[in-house]
Amino acid sequence: MAAALTAAQAGLIGCEHCGLLVRAASADEPGHCPRCGSALESRRRQSIERTWALVIAAAICYIPANLLPVLGTTTLGSTEYDTIMGGVVFLYTSGSWPLALIVLIASVMVPLGKLIALGYLLISVQRRSSSSNRERTRLYRMVEFIGRWSMLDVFVDTFTVALVQLSPLMAVRPGAGVMFFAAVVVLTMIAATTFDPRLIWDAGGEQES
Amino acid sequence: MADALDSSTLPQATLTPPRRSRVSAIWLIPLLAAAVAIGIAVNRILNEGPTISILFQSAEGVEAGKTIIKYKDVKIGQVTAVELHQNYSMVRVTAKIDKHAEGLMVEDAKFWVVQPQVTLSGVSGLSTLLSGNYIGFEMGKSSKPQRHFTGLKVAPVIPIDQPGREFELSASDLGSVSVGSPLYFRRLQVGQVMAYQLDPDGNSVSIRVFVNTPFDHFVSPETRFWNASGLDVSLGESGLDVRTQSLVSLLVGGIAFETPSSAVESAPAAADTTFVLYGDRATAMKQPETISRHYVLYFAESLRGLTVGAPVTLFGLPAGEVTDVGIDIDSATTKLRGRVEIVAYPERIVSDIHTVQSASAQAMVQSPEQSHAFFQRLVMDRGLRAQLRSGSLLTGQLLVAFDFFPDAPEAEVDWSPKMPVIPTVPSTLTNLEDKVSSILAKVDKIPFETIGTELAQTLLTLNQAIEGIDKAVNNIDADVTPELKLAIAAFRRAMVTANKVIKNTDETLLGQDAPGQLELRDALQEVSRAARSLRVLTDYLERNPSSLIRGKDGEKP
């Protein structure tokens, strides 16, 4: 089957805000919507550059998020600080390996996976790769979907801190790692929305099955 | 339908001048993230303190990642690893010290494990019940940094910054004194026993004591120390007098000191001065002699009844005592003769001299040459001689008396041997007979009957007093001790429970049904109950120390 004609090829552009289909003023500078006046974008502006910046920022934050403690537990006067990996090791050694696995996946693997996935999408788009477009689109949807749920750890941490205040017997305080963890989640979520999935399909004619 | 779409009917986008292209501001985000991350890393590295290792005999309750090191109750580090060391005979504790405490890690810094301890002299380390054991730290005086230490078995008694002075006491035995025993001055606690050890020859024990400032100024070279651990019971004109330094000293031993009023020198003694530790106050204060002179006397008569310790008198006043009684052979005449060694305390005689002359007499006593010359003059011109006299007719005890015999054959003090030899005169039997007969005459006049009844009464009173003491001793067992024992037992039980709970906290307190929370609450209640009852007991004893002797009110014997 022949490649479908894209709106961009037809010199048309849809207003993202009011949905009006307009003719672009020029290929480089699409202009503004005549109905609602918002800037028209054939592709999201500087999508690759912005996504790269956010992914790199998230990757930087990922390091302290894992090295710094996320939780400080004060039990009867002595305070212990736990990093995420420390918590995983503690859960594993204390016998609850399913819980350890969940924490490992949700807190370590998923953010890392998102970073790798976004990096892969960016590189493949920049190299104008035209293979497995559908798979890459599916990967993008997954990254976008997971984003909503990856704040789970931060929420659990926050709730624990708020609930466990049995001072002086026991108190829990957030560690600096939580800030970085939240930063990783937020930055990857923004990066996922900044990335324009239409770019995947721009690289010439794609091979539809 | 797409083909049917006429694109020319679609509206045309409006055009505005293009924005100038520049590097997107979005790159500030990763820059900011990198700056914060690097900032944290740099901060971490800059605040990184030294890592030290401490060797302990046992690291009870010390856990890696949990146990902290405290100085003046401030955290200065945390244990990072605990492992066996040196053929498994020692425990090596590795700890990361905070940056701010880096300067404290010097050669003679001290470390020890703090755990709750109940001893008779007090309860210590109570805070560890809640926070777990920690490692105590004491600053050193050195400025040479060190990273490997050997831990102490027990906490040092005196903090290094406590001002005061150390002295050494030499005692024949340790008695009930132990490390931490209090030191009293006029019944005020002014210091503590720091350490003790058997002297290398095994003949005495040296005890190191610490006197806090400003009380260390009351220790002069003439100060007497005595063991104040016991009850000092004396039967005097005012009745039964029971004295003790304090209740605590009765239980854990104690040492008291005092400077005799006759002391000449009042300047404070230098640190590390050695003193003799006397058995009791009476002995300590009875011998104010710092100057003693030894003499030898030869007698050609029976020495039966003369014992070591028998008094030596001058004009009937105490002037010294007999230190040795034996015989030897006179090298000139090859005859056996009795040899008596005495010690004289010239200061004691001086103290009896009228105040107007005491200053010059004191000066003479201090100078051996002057006193020798004076003594020689007394012997040669005035006829000063030593004589054996009967101290008690009933027991036949003898004493050595110095008196003047102007008619005695001429003699002089022989200064040549190590101990000067003082000439003697034989005792006069007639003198004794006279005395006996005169005494017998007096004895006839004694109203024995009256004395008998009075004596009987006195004995009765004495008997009652003894009975009282007897009962008191029983009461110590029956009334007071069980309470103390119960309180301590309850306390220990509570502590064991608390310790167990703390050990299990991680498993139990975080668990779903959390049995630990219940257990912990019980334990804490138990602890506070025990503490309360111990306090009530000590309060009561403080208000009524006599209850140790007489038992509680309302149970009077």
Ligand SMILES: [Zn+2]
């Ligand atoms: Zn519009």
